[in-house]
Amino acid sequence: MKFGYFDDARKEYVITSPKTPLPWINYLGCESFFRLISNTGGGYAFYKDAKLLRLTRYRYNNVPSDDGGHYYYIKDGDTVWNPGWQPTQTALDSYECHHGLGYSIFKSSKNGVAAEVTTFVPIGKNCEVTSVTLTNNTAASKDLQLFSYVEFCLWNAMDDMTNFQRNFSTGEVEVKGSAIYHKTEYRERRNHYALFAVNAPVAGFDTDRDSFLGAYNGYRNPEVVFSGASKNSMASGWAPIGSHNLKVSLAPGESKNFIFILAYIENPRDDKWESRGVINKKPAEALMQEFATKAQFDASLAELSAYWNNLLSTFTVKTGDEKLDRMVNIWHQYQCMVTFNMSRSASYYESGIGRGMGFRDSCQDLFGFVHLIPDRARQRIIDIASTQFEDGSAYHQYQPLTKKGNSDIGSGFNDDPLWLIAGTAAYIKESHDFSILDEIVPFDNDESKAQTLMEHLRRSFNYTRTHLGPHKLPLIGRADWNDCLNLNCFSEEPGESFQTFGPSEGPVAESVFIAGMFVKYGREYAVLCRKKGLNDEADAAEAAVNDMIQAIYKDGWDGEWFLRAYDAFGEKVGSHECEDGQIFIEPQGFCVLAGVGLENGYAQKAMDSVEAKLETKYGVMILQPAYKDYHLNLGEVSSYPPGYKENAGIFCHNNPWVSIAETCLGHGNRAFSLYKKICPAYVEEISEIHRTEPYVYSQMVAGRDAKNHGEAKNSWLTGTAAWTFVNASQHIIGVRPDYDGLVIDPCIPDTITDLTITRKFSGAVYNIHVDNSAKSQYGVKKMIVNGKEVSGCTVPFEEGVTEYNVEITM
Numbered sequence: 001m002k003f004g005y006f007d008d009a010r011k012e013y014v015i016t017s018p019k020t021p022l023p024w025i026n027y028l029g030c031e032s033f034f035r036l037i038s039n040t041g042g043g044y045a046f047y048k049d050a051k052l053l054r055l056t057r058y059r060y061n062n063v064p065s066d067d068g069g070h071y072y073y074i075k076d077g078d079t080v081w082n083p084g085w086q087p088t089q090t091a092l093d094s095y096e097c098h099h100g101l102g103y104s105i106f107k108s109s110k111n112g113v114a115a116e117v118t119t120f121v122p123i124g125k126n127c128e129v130t131s132v133t134l135t136n137n138t139a140a141s142k143d144l145q146l147f148s149y150v151e152f153c154l155w156n157a158m159d160d161m162t163n164f165q166r167n168f169s170t171g172e173v174e175v176k177g178s179a180i181y182h183k184t185e186y187r188e189r190r191n192h193y194a195l196f197a198v199n200a201p202v203a204g205f206d207t208d209r210d211s212f213l214g215a216y217n218g219y220r221n222p223e224v225v226f227s228g229a230s231k232n233s234m235a236s237g238w239a240p241i242g243s244h245n246l247k248v249s250l251a252p253g254e255s256k257n258f259i260f261i262l263a264y265i266e267n268p269r270d271d272k273w274e275s276r277g278v279i280n281k282k283p284a285e286a287l288m289q290e291f292a293t294k295a296q297f298d299a300s301l302a303e304l305s306a307y308w309n310n311l312l313s314t315f316t317v318k319t320g321d322e323k324l325d326r327m328v329n330i331w332h333q334y335q336c337m338v339t340f341n342m343s344r345s346a347s348y349y350e351s352g353i354g355r356g357m358g359f360r361d362s363c364q365d366l367f368g369f370v371h372l373i374p375d376r377a378r379q380r381i382i383d384i385a386s387t388q389f390e391d392g393s394a395y396h397q398y399q400p401l402t403k404k405g406n407s408d409i410g411s412g413f414n415d416d417p418l419w420l421i422a423g424t425a426a427y428i429k430e431s432h433d434f435s436i437l438d439e440i441v442p443f444d445n446d447e448s449k450a451q452t453l454m455e456h457l458r459r460s461f462n463y464t465r466t467h468l469g470p471h472k473l474p475l476i477g478r479a480d481w482n483d484c485l486n487l488n489c490f491s492e493e494p495g496e497s498f499q500t501f502g503p504s505e506g507p508v509a510e511s512v513f514i515a516g517m518f519v520k521y522g523r524e525y526a527v528l529c530r531k532k533g534l535n536d537e538a539d540a541a542e543a544a545v546n547d548m549i550q551a552i553y554k555d556g557w558d559g560e561w562f563l564r565a566y567d568a569f570g571e572k573v574g575s576h577e578c579e580d581g582q583i584f585i586e587p588q589g590f591c592v593l594a595g596v597g598l599e600n601g602y603a604q605k606a607m608d609s610v611e612a613k614l615e616t617k618y619g620v621m622i623l624q625p626a627y628k629d630y631h632l633n634l635g636e637v638s639s640y641p642p643g644y645k646e647n648a649g650i651f652c653h654n655n656p657w658v659s660i661a662e663t664c665l666g667h668g669n670r671a672f673s674l675y676k677k678i679c680p681a682y683v684e685e686i687s688e689i690h691r692t693e694p695y696v697y698s699q700m701v702a703g704r705d706a707k708n709h710g711e712a713k714n715s716w717l718t719g720t721a722a723w724t725f726v727n728a729s730q731h732i733i734g735v736r737p738d739y740d741g742l743v744i745d746p747c748i749p750d751t752i753t754d755l756t757i758t759r760k761f762s763g764a765v766y767n768i769h770v771d772n773s774a775k776s777q778y779g780v781k782k783m784i785v786n787g788k789e790v791s792g793c794t795v796p797f798e799e800g801v802t803e804y805n806v807e808i809t810m
């Protein structure tokens with residue numbers, strides 16, 4: 001069952017029922033100001049950091065009820081309705097929500113009145129703008145009222161929802177004309193406030209929530225809206241809100257438009273006040289002037305659309321498979337921008353007050369984003385590296401505003417360091433900017449400990465190289481990529497963190513997954529050493545990688561698949577000898593994509609085992625059999641009921657690893673079939689089962705052991721976004737940026753017989769055509785570049801050439 005449809009021409013998903021199985025959301029904003037917006041108008045806004053600079057409130061534990069949003073109420077006689085259906089839930093005569101690239105549009109109608117509400121965050125501005133157009137489609141005139149509503153968060157979202165003994169007394173606002181200013185804490189240490197304004201005179205306003213809603217009322221039945229009379233309330237403590245009341249008289253056929261703006265405004269510290277206690281409104285007033293008319297609004301929306309069209313023109317494909325094209329050309333890349341911006345901080349499943357930016361997460365998010373805006377990726381790499389410790393280990397998470405590591409969680413996740421090499425290599429392959437390696441970057445945010453980025457990478461590499469266990473495999477620490485495989489923690493009491501309880505390091509527990517990573521990114525490191533002329537170091541790195549491969553063959557192989565780990569007692573994890581958790585997906589995918597086992601048949605065996613033991617119709621499960629009991633020596637992985645999350649869920653992030661691994665074996669059909677299983681557009685028809693948005697990936701789909709097998713959870717913020725885009729674009733379609741040119745090496749299903757690709761890369765445009773009339777799955781037979789045959793599958797750079805026309809025969 002579907003709840004909408006893709007409009008590829010407009011690059012939108014159009015939702016046709018407000019009652020989607022779960023809120024289906026969109027992200028507005030590209031750089032600093034962000035808004036989460038659901039298909040019923042729910043969500044909240046923040047500036048840079050969802051924890052520290054939250055503009056509006058949202059209720060937690062709130063999916064699917066989705067309580068809290070930026071709402072527009074229309075009062076038409078006794079009927080009150082919302083274009084987004086929520087919060088009144090008045091039945092609508094028609095409803096559509098268009099989630100587009102950086103904007104959302106609601107088109108609804110009730111009793112002959114049509115509303116069109118468009119919201120977006122303008123490029124380069126710290127605000128959200130909303131256009132509301134009301135049209136009277138009846139033969140009689142209408143006297144309507146339009147009420148806006150936002151509920152301000154008192155900036156620090158954690159404090160806002162916990163520290164009421166203070167913050168019920170701190171709320172302050174100012175009102176001037178149609179502009180409402182939320183200025184809580186501005187009197188003391190803050191130099192910023194929020195503005196909520198409309199470009200028309202108001203009949204009234206409210207800034208105090210309880211006056212607006214009425215005691216004991218909810219958003220569904222606000223007293224002011226139902227009575228039709230604003231109270232002009234001035235918040236004094238309690239809960240400040242912004243609400244405008246607009247009287248809208250419409251002749252038959254007439255339309256009226258209003259532009260609302262919700263902004264974050266910062267003043268210089270020495271220019272905070274206009275007069276004592278009165279905030280300096282100059283920047284707010286200037287901003288209002290920029291969005292005073294519908295024409296200005298439209299021009300800014302057109303700029304946003306041009307911005308996205310330009311970004312997406314970096315990589316486009318035509319494969320003959322409509323769903324593949326739409327995901328690769330639009331939604332994968334869009335989701336990559338969102339994960340790049342948010343890491344794992346703010347979604348409908350991440351509170352915005354928790355994890356902040358993940359070290360490993362953000363390094364991987366770069367892979368799918370770096371081709372869009374390499375300069376921003378560059379800055380991100382520097383930010384991430386600045387949180388690394390001198391010994392090469394790293395803070396697992398950091399706060400986006402302060403860019404400081406979170407000490408509550410600390411370090412000890414032993415895969416983290418290697419991801420920095422991976423992210424940096426991806427950036428240099430895209431940009432050829434080797435100068436980043438010479439950037440001076442602090443350790444632990446301490447400038448006195450700054451070293452070159454190359455030195456950071458060296459310490460990353462050496463951290464793994466020097467932290468080996470009894471089998472010469474890498475020590476796992478608190479956990480590796482699988483945050484829930486906690487082999488050194490032994491937590492027995494509820495409430496203790498599975499990860500940070502106990503020692504961070506143990507001398508015995510080892511990870512075969514990190515071993516696979518070391519092979520892959522150790523080789524990347526060796527290449528970087530060579531590029532820097534450090535040949536001895538490169539030789540040593542390659543030798544260490546070869547030793548690691550031997551260690552995997554000797555003690556990391558279980559007979560039919562790669563072992564997962566050794567626990568703190570040296571017992572095997574992920575072996576046929578175990579009762580549960582006999583096979584894990586991570587080392588199968590990662591070792592094979594790193595090239596381990598290609599020469600001795602292990603790779604093929606591992607893939608066969610994955611297919612036989614882990615694959616379901618909804619994707620590949622993370623492990624089997626699911627753990628039935630809690631195991632102290634394994635930690636959180638065994639805490640989940642069977643089939644969920646890391647305990648045998650389909651953890652989407654690692655499905656592309658298996659698909660990429662299949663491309664390493666030349667299996668185009670298998671790689672594509674795995675890609676399709678978890679790809680949202682291919683499961684759109686079963687949205688009642690899948691339940692999350694059909695245009696983006698979710699972190700997890702319930703596995704075979706779970707009651708609701710096939711049900712997805714935790715949409716949007718997942719490493720699946722980046723990895724799947726890498727898989728689809730670089731491995732299946734096979735267009736990979738590299739140091740010496742663009743590699744074109746498709747591994748496609750035999751059903752794709754004709755492939756057209758455009759790739760902008762290193763200042764040139766590549767127009768690529770692949771003829772696969774032979775219905776091959778892998779293997780470039782012939783490549784002609786600008787009329788000349790070139791051997792191999794890399795299009796080498798040629799001085800001064802800005803257009804490469806590439807004709808490939810498979």
Ligand code: BGC
Nearest residue numbers: 344358360361481482483484
């Ligand atoms: C985390 C990742 C981790 C994954 C698997 C996600 O929630 O953000 O860092 O790799 O879970 O445990």
